[in-house]
Amino acid sequence: MAEAVTSVLVKLADILREKVGEVQAVRGQIEQVQKELRLIQALLRDVDSKCHRNNVVTEWLNQVSEIANRIATVIDTFRDKIEENRAESSNWVRKITKAVKRNYKKYKLGLHDELENIIEELNRLYQRRTDLRIEDLGAIDDVDDPEACDDVDDPEVVGLEDDQAKIIEQLKDRSISRRMVLSIVGTGGLGKTTLAQKVYNSDKLEGQFDCHAWLSISQTYNLNELLKEILYKVKPDMKKKVPPVTDRDLPVKLKKYFLKGKRYLIILDDVWDINLWGQLKKALPDMYNASRVIITTRSLDVAKVADCNTKPYKLRYLSDNEGLALLFINAFQQQVQPEKYPAHLLDVAKRLTKRCGGLPLALIVLGGILTRRERTYPDWNTLYETIDWHDKDGIQCSQILASSYEDLPRYLKDCFLYFSAFPEDYKISGVHITRMWMAEGFVPKDGAGTIEYRAEKCLEELVQRCLIQVTKKSWNGYCKYCSIHDLLRDLAICKAKDENFLTVFSKEDDVNNLAASESCRAALQFCTPTEDGIYSENTNSLLCFGFGQFSSDNSGFGLLNYSGSGLLQVLTLERVDMTTFTRRHWSKGLIHLRYLGLRDCFVPHDIFKQFSFPNLETIDLYGSEVDNEEERLNLCDVVIPTLRHVYANSYSEIHLPLEWDKHTNLQTIMDVAIYIKSVVELGFCINLRKFGIIIVDKLDNGRAIKEWQNLKSVLKNTVQLVYLSITTKGFLPFGGTKELPCHEKIQKLNLDGKWERNICVPSVEMFPTNLTKLQLIRSGLQEDPMPILERLQSLRILHLNDGSYVGTVLICSTGGFPNLEKLKLYDLDNLHHWDIKEGAMPILRHLEIHCCFLLHVLPELQKVQTLQELTVVGPSRELWEGMQMQGKDVHKIKHIPSVRISKGYVPQGEDFR
Incomplete structure (x- = not known):
């Protein structure tokens, strides 16, 4: 039953995406059906537990089934009518518009009346819940968007709309030409960061600033790292500069070269140190061009020091009504209108809200607790009575947070x-x-x-x-x-400290106290051990963060003497030079270790020969490099039969020549370098779900075709595969998944390498049936791939990167890419024209165009009304000017809520200064 209702809700969501006149004529009724059906859906979990012992409830369930089928039939008939109108003429948009005007009464008297009858019947069924003692336990599925996008939508915000509008008005006020620092001040959990995010992403600031930067500061920060963060956001190509910009040069270069003459908006989120702004402002020029800085802080002193001429914006607590709305949103996991507040819960909900004192975080967490409680007065009232509400000075919120923790299994x-x-x-x-x-x-x-x-x-x-x-x-x-x-x-x-679960050592703590720690887990954050090192015998989990890039003997983790390491189950290190690590007194037999995380480390090629890992389950080498490029990472003759997940990286070849026939438990091989002659051995890894390899050999066209046959023999055994990635320096050994048993299961495909010469444009049959995300890199396709790719019905995310297409024109056809939500075009050097037909990409939400230097005009993006975000990096001069105010492309993007354009990488021969 739940599946039937969910299926109908998906159909309703789909039909509401249609922008044609028929839908607009009855949109209100369809949305009302959707709302009423969600209320019914929220009852079904309780019905499932009662229908087997209650005939009346069973009958109620049958009536729900009948009306669900009735709605499905109405929607299918309605969709057929739309398609018929579309088929009448190539210019179907104009005809449908005229048809709606001619037949408006017919729609009102026909479909309109049918939907009104359905709404009444749904309402009647929902009202019967009280008589049948059915409780609302929350919706089973979120079907507003059945195929979730990569990015998370903004959190539900109550009571911040006016604050957002006032701050944006201040930022746009050109009468204040000096660099203004506006501080948003308030206690923890009041919504400072959320408000700053809403302002930062607002379409009302579109075109107001030349560059933007968001920095999370926190209590411990490194000034040079913050300056680098600003630099990389203003000038992304500086990340690759060789030699890199020195710390000493940073303030001067930022002020004199990269920010000079630009109107900038910089957000400094969560500032604690009163001295931070005094240090940071030396790198931020004040050119009297109305540049702006926003600071979020809990300290009024921080705000006053930053800008004594600008009044701090003190964030208020929520009113009782706003707090009540936020509580119900989080307790019911959906928007609830005041007239729909459950009467039997309203009194206790108001009392719970009152005790939260208008603090949004407390209301959100309390709502989270209530999602796990029965929606009855006794259950909610018991929670109200068991929380200690009488403490002052912020302890109220702590009690609520503590209750959310105690409520956990x-x-x-x-x-x-x-x-x-x-x-x-x-x-x-x-x-x-x-x-x-x-x-x-x-x-x-x-x-x-x-x-x-x-x-x-x-x-x-x-x-x-x-x-x-x-x-x-x-x-x-x-x-x-x-x-x-x-x-x-x-x-x-x-x-964690009270329960001796884990001890955190931060910058101010003496890490050498680790030996005396009673907890069996330790986290080292930005610590500097002394020359004597550290000794511990009882720690079985050690997590180390923030020691700087490739720490050496005299600057951090290299000094760690950890002779108690034989008990370790989890070890994770970041940015550590492991060549010094291996010379310390560590146990050679890490027999208990199950998770080894070495991210961004410098790893000795023979580390797996120096240590034994008989029970290891996960190896994470993401971002790491090997000290001997000739020997790579030597794992010859190493067998770890318990191994399940291996993560390397795509930009540093890390070889793992394991005895593959003894690693049948492997589920993940991610970006591991391998010679083509060893590929066949991977056929023993029959449980793989994620498979990504970097083929070291530079294959010519003929050999690539031959090696694809060998690779297919491996993939025939991996029947559970959902992710496939193949990277090669030469031609790509890939001929399509149609013949493979995992053809219908693969959802993500990453192909990095040149397609064989016989394939100008790949066929639809080459790709998995249910492909969700596709990334093509260096493919060298000469013909427009869009006519093929747009026929992939399940595709939600498409990346065309770095020479994947070397032609000059892209055309997206009417009806193409029916489910595409995100499209990225990167480094398509020859692309100079892109045509989007009416009805193409009907639900596209995110579009990124990076470094397509010959694209001088945007496509007709006004035809894609669903677009929520557009990012353009490294545009041509013409495109840059066209997107500015009064430019020729402005009318194409004014409907998009978030538009960001950055000069980014500047192609040779172009100068934007």
Whole structure:
């Protein structure tokens, strides 16, 4: 039953995406049907537990089934009518518009009346819930957008609309020509960062500033790193400058060369240090061109020091009504209009809201707790009575946060406390924190699916409880990156310390106290051990962050003497020179180690010969390099039968010549370098779900065709494959997945290399049936690939990168790319014309155009009304001028909420100064 209702909701969402006249004539009724059906959907979980013992409830369920089928029939008939009108003429838009005007009464009396009857019947069914004692336990699925996009939408905001408008008005005020620093001041959890994000991304600032930069400051910061961050956002190509800009040069170069003459907007989020602005402003010129800086801070003193002539913007607490709205949004996981507030919960909801004192974070977390409670007065009132509401000075919020923690089962408490190990504002990978939980044994052993699946569900539950925030979703809708609010992080650190779960050593702490620590886990954040090193015998998890690029013996982790390492289960290091690490007194047999994370490290080629890892499950070498390029990373004769996940990187060839026939548990091979002669051995890895290899050999056209046959023999055994990536220096060994058993399961495909000469444009049959994300790099396609790619019905994300297409014209046809949400065009050097037909890419939301230097005019983007974000980097001079105010391309983009243009990389012969 739940699936039937969800299917109908998906159909309703799809039909509402149509921009034609018929839909507009009855849009209000369709939206009302959608709302009423969601209310019914929210009851179904409770119905499932009662229908087997209640005949009346079963009958109610049958009536829901009948009306769901009726709605589906109406929508299908309606869609057929639209298609008939489209077929009448090539100029169907004009005909449909005329038809709507001629037949408006027919729509009102026909379909309109049918939808009104359905609305009444749905409402009647929903009203019967009280008599049948059916409780609303929340919607089963979020079907507003059944195929989630990469990026996470802005969080639900209540009460910040007026604040946003006032701040934007101040930023745009040209009567104040000096560089103005506007500080948003308020206590933790009040929404300072959220408000700053809303301002930063507002379309009302479109074209107001030449460059933008967002910096997360936190309590511990490095001034030079902040200056580099500004530099790289203003001038991205400086990241690749050889030799790199020195720290000593940074302030001068920023002020005199990169920011001079530009009107800039810089956000400094979460400033604690009163001295920061005094140091930073030396690199920010004041050219009296109305440049702006926004600071978010909890300290009024920070705001006054930054700009004594600008009144700090003190963020207010939410009113009772705003707080009540925010509580219901988070408790019900959807927008609830005041007239729809449940009457039996309204009194206790008001009391809960009142006690939160208008603090948004407290209301959000409290709403997260309520999602797990029955929607009954006794359950909500019990929560109200058990929280200590009488403490003052901010303790109220702490009590609510603590209650959200106590409400967790033990395994989720452990998962939550693990977030205390990460530095403030750290970019936490969803995949890797779940792999750490697996290594620690936190993930429940019982339950459906693999242990990886159950670990992902743990993270998902913490998100649903509003304890963790997803900052970016991956191609398959899972959490790619997540973060934790400062107050919740403080709670995790406090609880972890109280329970001897994990000890955090920050910059101010004496790391040598690690030996005396009673907890079995330690996190070292921006610490500098002394020359005597560190000794510990009881730590079984060690996570180290922020030691600087390739720390050496005299600057950090190289001094770590860790002779108690034989008990380690998790070890993660970042930016460490491992050649000094291996000379220290570490246990040679790390028999308990299950997770080894060496990110951005300098790794000795024989590290896996120096140490034994008989129980290792995950190796993460992302961003690392090997000390001996000739020997690479030597894993010859090494067998780790427990190994499940291996992550390397695409820009540094890391070889892992394992005995593949003894690694049948492998599920992930990501960007591992391999010689083509060894490919066949991978056929023993029959459980692979993610498979990415970098073929070291430079293949010619004929050999690439031959080696594809060998690679197919490997892929025939990997029936669960969902992600495939092949990178080669020469021609690409790829001939399509049609003959493979994983043809219908592969959802993401990354192909980096030149297509064989016989393939001018690949055929649709070459690609997996349900392909969701496709990335082509250096393909060298000479004919327009769009006529083929736009026929991939499930494609949501498309990247054409770095010479993937060497032709001059792209054409997107009517009806093409029906489900594409994100499109990126990178380094297409010959592209000079792009044509988008009416009805192409009907749900496209995000578009990026990078360094297409010959593209002098934007395509007709006004035909894509669903666009939410446009980013253009490194435009031609003509395109840059056309996108400025009064330019020839402005009318094409004025409907897009977020438009960003950056001069970025400047092609040879062009000078924008």
